[in-house]
Amino acid sequence: MPDLPVDDPRPARHHLLALPDDVGAEEVEVLALSRFTAAGWDRRVPQTAPRGRAAREPLAGVGVLRLSRHSTMAGPYAVTPDAVRALGLPDDTAAAFVVTSPRERGEPPYPGGDREGLKRAFPDAMPIRDEERVLRWLVDAARRLGGAVRVADGGVVLIPDPGAAVDLTVFSDVWLEPATGLAVVQRATPSARLALDAVPWQGPSITPQAPATGPDGAPLTRLGERARRRVHDRSADFDAAALAGPDELTGYGVEVDLGPDGLVVVEAGGDEVVPLVLRGLPWTAQGVVTYRVRWEPADLEELEREHPSEAHRTARARAQGLVAAAAREVHAVVGGEVADAAEFLVDPADL
Numbered sequence: 001m002p003d004l005p006v007d008d009p010r011p012a013r014h015h016l017l018a019l020p021d022d023v024g025a026e027e028v029e030v031l032a033l034s035r036f037t038a039a040g041w042d043r044r045v046p047q048t049a050p051r052g053r054a055a056r057e058p059l060a061g062v063g064v065l066r067l068s069r070h071s072t073m074a075g076p077y078a079v080t081p082d083a084v085r086a087l088g089l090p091d092d093t094a095a096a097f098v099v100t101s102p103r104e105r106g107e108p109p110y111p112g113g114d115r116e117g118l119k120r121a122f123p124d125a126m127p128i129r130d131e132e133r134v135l136r137w138l139v140d141a142a143r144r145l146g147g148a149v150r151v152a153d154g155g156v157v158l159i160p161d162p163g164a165a166v167d168l169t170v171f172s173d174v175w176l177e178p179a180t181g182l183a184v185v186q187r188a189t190p191s192a193r194l195a196l197d198a199v200p201w202q203g204p205s206i207t208p209q210a211p212a213t214g215p216d217g218a219p220l221t222r223l224g225e226r227a228r229r230r231v232h233d234r235s236a237d238f239d240a241a242a243l244a245g246p247d248e249l250t251g252y253g254v255e256v257d258l259g260p261d262g263l264v265v266v267e268a269g270g271d272e273v274v275p276l277v278l279r280g281l282p283w284t285a286q287g288v289v290t291y292r293v294r295w296e297p298a299d300l301e302e303l304e305r306e307h308p309s310e311a312h313r314t315a316r317a318r319a320q321g322l323v324a325a326a327a328r329e330v331h332a333v334v335g336g337e338v339a340d341a342a343e344f345l346v347d348p349a350d351l
Contacts, residue, residue, distance in 0.1 A: 002062060004077035004096050006086050014098050016087070016150040017138050018079065018157075021094030023145045025076055028097065029065060031141045034277040034344050035133075036067045071101035071134045088157050090148050099138065103152075104131040113304020115164065120306065121156040140342035163313065165340050166320050168327040168351075170291040171275070172336030173283040176268060178252045181291075184333050185254045185266050188325035195253035195265070256322060261315040262297040264322050266330070275343045283336070291334070293327045295319040324351040 017028070032039040042064040065073045075097030084093050105125035114120055116139045118127070127135050138149045143160035150157045176184065178194055185192040251269035258264060272287040295316065297303050302312040328351040331338055338346045 001076050001078040001095060004079050004083045004098075006080070006083045013152055014100055015135065015138060015152050016089075017073065017075075017097040017099060017142060017147060018089045018093040018150060019076070019095045019097075019142075019145055019147040020092045023095065023147065025063060025065075027145060028073070028076075028141065031144060031344055032065060032067055032073075032137070034275075035137050035140075035342075037276060038066060038068050040066055042066050042072065065097070067101075067134055067137070068130055070130050071099065073097040073099050087150055088155060089150060090157075090159060093148070099134065101131050101134045102129075104129045113301065114306050115304050116160065117156075117158040117306045121151045121158060122153065140344070144340070144342065144344055163316060163320070165342065166295045166316060166323055167341045168293045168323055168346065169339050169341075170293070170327055170330045170334060170336055171278055171284070171288045171339065172291070172331075172334035173289060174334035174336070175270075175289050176291075176330075176334060178268075181252065181266070181268055181330075182254050184329050185256070185326050187329045189256050189264075189322060192254050192256045192266075192326075195255045256326075258315075258319060258322075260298055261318055262295060264319055264326065265292075265294050265296060266326055267292045267294065275339060277339070277343060277345055278337060288336070289334070291327075291330045293323050293330070295323055327351055 019028075029039070029041070044063050062075050062077060065075075067073060076095040077098070079089065079093045079096050083089070084091065089096075104127060105122070106128040107126065108124060109119035109122065109126050116136070118135065118139070126132070135149070135151070139158060139160050141147070142149050142158070143162055143165055146162060148157055148159045178196060182192060182194050251267065253268070254266040256264040268289070268291050270287055271290050274284045274288055278284045278288070297312060297315060297319075299312065302308045305312075308316075327338055328348060331348045331351075338348055338351070340346055
């Protein structure tokens with residue numbers, strides 16, 4: 001790999017994805033294909049080092065990975081210790097990609113949580129459109145690969161915590177009935193229980209309304225007696241048909257109470273919107289069955305902090321093992337694929 005040109009001002013004017021030495025360009029490509037429909041190499045990483053004039057070109061010896069119509073990544077570059085110090089990158093940085101994307105900014109950040117650190121990096125105006133999509137992917141990719149993101153404005157370096165990626169989703173074409181789903185989750189923890197407590201319906205909430213009027217302010221004509229009866233008869237026929245048919249369950253939940261550590265919830269349901277990485281597979285053509293395994297901490301505000309408390313991180317570590325175990329047991333029964341919260345695929349063998 002050619003060295004990242006520290007004396008060249010261009011890297012400092014672009015977002016950087018900084019990576020440790022055990023990450024290859026192929027891994028970055030796989031993560032890009034998971035989120036960008038246009039992802040692909042505009043120029044492959046050369047197998048041999050360039051010589052002569054080509055070796056002095058800014059992009060010599062590196063590949064160009066397209067993310068979208070307007071955004072690309074050039075790399076990987078080797079990052080020397082001098083470049084690490086000059087750019088404020090983590091000490092274990094060994095390689096980097098230089099990201100070219102449009103500068104698109106909107107309003108200042110809203111008050112509240114900043115789990116990714118983007119509000120801290122962009123205090124005056126948050127990225128929008130393509131730049132936002134690229135930056136959020138960069139942060140997710142850095143978390144997955146143990147790297148960091150250096151943003152162009154001000155050189156803020158974001159080092160996402162890999163431990164913050166707790167939630168997992170099993171995508172399948174197999175539906176488990178509630179009792180079966182509970183039994184599967186109980187293989188991971190016997191304390192799991194169904195969360196199917198019904199809420200009694202109190203009937204429609206009717207409030208007095210002013211007479212309906214048209215655009216000109218004149219009262220609308222009321223239905224005649226014959227039309228009113230026809231509407232009522234059709235409504236009664238629809239209600240009778242619905243009551244005569246079987247109950248259709250479209251989703252359910254399984255809960256595990258962790259006491260002060262919060263809850264682990266497995267939510268079973270269906271989704272017609274399939275993650276990009278799964279599109280085109282035969283079993284996803286009509287949508288997928290999803291089993292979302294989530295951790296809900298006791299303090300939700302801590303979940304949205306870039307640097308949560310030690311108590312939160314300890315509870316998170318304990319819950320993470322159960323989330324992985326529950327996803328592993330579900331996948332063993334229903335098959336399909338497992339993805340993390342960033343929609344990056346996870347090898348079930350790693351759970």
